[in-house]
Amino acid sequence: MQVAGQGIRILFVLVAVLLLSASGGRAIAAQYSAIVMDMRDGTVLYESNADRRQAPASLTKMMTLYLAFEAVENGQIKLDQKVRVSRHAASQPASKLYLKAGQKVSIRSLIRASAIKSANDAAVALAEAIGGSEKAFAGLMTAKARQLGMANTTFKNANGLTSRGHLSTARDMATLGRHLFFDFPQYYNIFSRKTGRAAGKQVWTTNRLLSSYRGADGIKTGYTNAAGYNLVASAHRGDKRIVAALFGGKSSRSRNAQMVKLLNNGFARAGTRVAMVAPRGQQPVVARAPLPPAKPGAPATRLEILAQVLSSEAVAATPPSNSLMAPLYAVVPQARAERDRAPIRTVAVRGGNQMPIPVPRPSWAVQLGEFQNRAIAVARVREVSRGNVETLASAAPVIDEIRSRQGNSLYRVRFVGLAPDDADRACQRMKALGQGCTTMAPGT
Numbered sequence: 526m527q528v529a530g531q532g533i534r535i536l537f538v539l540v541a542v543l544l545l546s547a548s549g550g551r552a553i554a555a556q557y558s559a560i561v562m563d564m565r566d567g568t569v570l571y572e573s574n575a576d577r578r579q580a581p582a583s584l585t586k587m588m589t590l591y592l593a594f595e596a597v598e599n600g601q602i603k604l605d606q607k608v609r610v611s612r613h614a615a616s617q618p619a620s621k622l623y624l625k626a627g628q629k630v631s632i633r634s635l636i637r638a639s640a641i642k643s644a645n646d647a648a649v650a651l652a653e654a655i656g657g658s659e660k661a662f663a664g665l666m667t668a669k670a671r672q673l674g675m676a677n678t679t680f681k682n683a684n685g686l687t688s689r690g691h692l693s694t695a696r697d698m699a700t701l702g703r704h705l706f707f708d709f710p711q712y713y714n715i716f717s718r719k720t721g722r723a724a725g726k727q728v729w730t731t732n733r734l735l736s737s738y739r740g741a742d743g744i745k746t747g748y749t750n751a752a753g754y755n756l757v758a759s760a761h762r763g764d765k766r767i768v769a770a771l772f773g774g775k776s777s778r779s780r781n782a783q784m785v786k787l788l789n790n791g792f793a794r795a796g797t798r799v800a801m802v803a804p805r806g807q808q809p810v811v812a813r814a815p816l817p818p819a820k821p822g823a824p825a826t827r828l829e830i831l832a833q834v835l836s837s838e839a840v841a842a843t844p845p846s847n848s849l850m851a852p853l854y855a856v857v858p859q860a861r862a863e864r865d866r867a868p869i870r871t872v873a874v875r876g877g878n879q880m881p882i883p884v885p886r887p888s889w890a891v892q893l894g895e896f897q898n899r900a901i902a903v904a905r906v907r908e909v910s911r912g913n914v915e916t917l918a919s920a921a922p923v924i925d926e927i928r929s930r931q932g933n934s935l936y937r938v939r940f941v942g943l944a945p946d947d948a949d950r951a952c953q954r955m956k957a958l959g960q961g962c963t964t965m966a967p968g969t
Contacts, residue, residue, distance in 0.1 A: 555579075555753025555773040559783070560695040561791040564703060564759060564766040566802040570794040571787065572696070578677050579772045581693040582747030582755050583620075583643045583731075585685030587701050588666045589652060593636055594709040595669075596655050604633040608654040610646070617645040617684060620731070622724060624650060634723040640715045642728035643746060645684040652683035659683050670697065673704050673804070687751045695770040700804065702744050702757045702768045707803040710900035716743030716759075734758055734781055738788065744768070754780040760788050764798065767791035803898035889948040890965045891917065891955070893938040895927070902936035909940070909960070916943070916951040939965070 558574035569575075596602045612626040622644040624630060630650065638647035649659050656662025659682055666680035675697035681688040706713050715721075719730045731746045740760040747755035754774030760767055769787040774780025893909060896902045906922045920940035927935045943951065945966075952962040 555751065555775075557771075557773040558695045559769065559771045559787055560699050561767060561769040561787050561794075562699050562703065563791070563795050563799060564706060564761075564768040565799045567700075567703060567804065568795075568799075570767075570791045575696040575699075575770075576677060576694050577772075578692040578694055580687055580691065580749060580752035581678075581685055581698060581772070582687075582749045582752035583645075583685040584693065584698050584745055584747040584755050584757055584770075585666075585680060585683065585691070586639050586643060586648050587698065587705060587745050587757065588670065588680060589648050589662075589683045590636065590640055590712075591701065591705055591709070592655060592662070592665060592669060593632070593639075593651055594705075594712045597632070598709075602632050602654060604636075605631055606654075607631050608635075608650060610650050611653055613659065614646050614649040614653060617649050618686070620644055621646040622726065622728070624724065628724075630724045637715065637718075637721045638723040638728055640745075641718050641721050641730050642723070643731045644723075644728070645686065647723070648684040649682075670701075673700065675700055685747055685749065685752075687749050695772050698757050698772075699768050699770040702759060702770070704804050705744065706759065706768070707898050707900045710903055713743065716745065717741075732756070732758075733777070734784060737781070738785055741788075748777070756780055756784050758784050758788060760792075762792055765792055765795045767795060801901050801904060803901060888941060888967055889943045889945050890923075890939045890941040891920070891943065891948050891951050892963045892965050893940075894961060895935045895937045897935060899924070899926075899936050902938050905938050909955070914951050914954050914958075916947040916954070920951075 556574070556577065556579065558577045558579060559572065560569060560575040561571040562569055593602075597604060607629040608631075610624045610626055610628045610630060615624050615626040615628075620643050622638045622642065624646045630647075632651070632654065635647045635651040635654070638644040639651060652659045652662035656665050662683055663680045666683070667678070670678040670680065670693075675693070678693040678697045679690055680693075681691035685691070705716075716732075717735060719735055721728055732741075732743075734741045734756070735743075738758075738760060740762045741758060742761060743759045744757045753772070754777055755770075755772050756774070757768065757770045759769075767788055769784060769791060771780060771784055771787060774783060893905050896905065902924050906924070909917065910922070917940050920942050923939045923941050925937040925939070927937055929935075940951070945964075948964045952964050955962045
């Protein structure tokens with residue numbers, strides 16, 4: 526009888542172990558790893574097991590959204606294009622939007638649901654719309670990861686549900702966060718949305734840090750039994766901007782508490798004046814983001830209002846169009862080639878009332894430089910708009926996208942519509958403030 530009792534106890538222990546594994550296994554699989562980066566130049570401020578390959582859970586949707594933004598920009602898909610939800614997409618487990626097989630949903634709604642609610646069915650529907658199938662799309666995700674320098678990441682699906690070989694690292698996910706910020710600044714604001722509408726439903730963010738941490742503005746949560754509680758978070762205070770990634774949290778509350786410590790550590794260690802250096806090895810430029818807030822009670826100039834619109838428009842606020850940038854830019858073709866580059870478009874900012882501000886008649890301009898990333902160009906516009914350069918108050922900010930014969934783009938920032946004397950005074954004032962600029966006569 527004693528032997529039989531011991532056998533029953535052993536069997537009980539084995540069953541308990543199996544149940545623990547089936548119900549999460551976090552003590553075995555979900556190991557802690559983290560990294561803190563300066564968003565501005567990628568400097569690593571802290572790391573712990575940052576290159577250990579682990580299940581990323583819904584952090585996966587960061588790459589799904591990256592490819593979606595890219596597809597919209599390339600014209601492969603349109604925001605208001607409706608796609609039919611497959612049976613496979615509709616069958617995904619929660620968190621989900623509860624889409625039905627055969628239902629038609631806009632790309633815009635799928636993006637919102639994936640980014641804000643972290644809806645698994647929306648992410649798969651988005652993947653199928655772009656890649657034809659989730660499996661094919663996962664291949665695109667992994668290929669893009671290699672292109673972005675995420676050497677230790679392999680994707681097997683679009684939503685992050687546990688799958689053999691579906692792995693990433695804290696370093697790779699922080700790197701992806703930087704790419705989203707720099708490569709698609711016009712869309713990045715969606716990650717800071719606390720709520721939004723998708724497919725006729727109100728959705729709420731899964732990222733509670735947005736409401737509890739000062740300066741938090743993104744980016745994505747993740748959870749599965751195998752992964753534990755994951756989070757990539759970004760925040761800004763003054764001139765500093767931090768991005769951090771955490772894998773393997775024990776609970777949502779403890780994960781958020783640990784992320785607060787990581788972000789605080791990052792702000793404490795980050796420099797006050799750091800050049801914005803986009804990923805992929807671009808050369809540093811003199812630009813800082815975000816800018817400090819305007820002085821309390823100071824009236825906003827027209828230029829500042831336009832710059833704020835330029836830098837803060839998001840997916841959730843856009844009217845129907847085939848591009849998320851439509852509310853911001855009026856496209857004006859340019860035929861004149863510049864050196865060995867061919868400018869493909871000139872864009873003018875729209876005002877806060879959404880009425881287009883036409884590109885002014887040929888006149889003198891102040892050129893601030895050419896930048897290798899749109900986010901840096903936007904930051905430069907904001908920096909100058911907040912500065913004390915009164916003669917620019919009546920000018921209009923313009924960003925020229927200049928594409929080389931190799932297909933690379935530069936973003937030239939100008940303030941146009943100035944009289945010659947005003948252009949000279951504005952540039953002299955900017956140089957006195959330590960900012961580079963060049964005056965340009967009409968037609969140059």
